[in-house]
Amino acid sequence: MMAKKALTFEESLAQLEQIVAQMEGGETTLQELMQNYAQGVKLSQQCLQDLARAEQAMDIMVTGEGKDITEEHLAIEEN
Numbered sequence: 001m002m003a004k005k006a007l008t009f010e011e012s013l014a015q016l017e018q019i020v021a022q023m024e025g026g027e028t029t030l031q032e033l034m035q036n037y038a039q040g041v042k043l044s045q046q047c048l049q050d051l052a053r054a055e056q057a058m059d060i061m062v063t064g065e066g067k068d069i070t071e072e073h074l075a076i077e078e079n
Contacts, residue, residue, distance in 0.1 A: 007043075009050040016043040 007015070019040045022028055028036065 007046065009047060009054075012043045012046045012050070016040055016047065019043070 019036045023033060023036055023040075
């Protein structure tokens with residue numbers, strides 16, 4: 001059996017947006033709503049993990065006066 005390919009952030013977000021649109025459409029059964037909700041939670045968690053990893057990776061490499069490389073954390077403001 002082949003392993004599932006992990007979704008990219010963009011793929012996860014697109015699927016999450018589709019689920020939200022379906023749920024807002026009001027034409028799904030309760031069972032479908034529950035399944036969509038569970039899948040949406042998983043996708044949301046994946047997106048949050050991807051964003052956290054991206055934020056950690058955004059440590060900026062800066063060359064100092066002595067040609068030493070220093071790391072500075074990129075502060076991302078939340079709205």
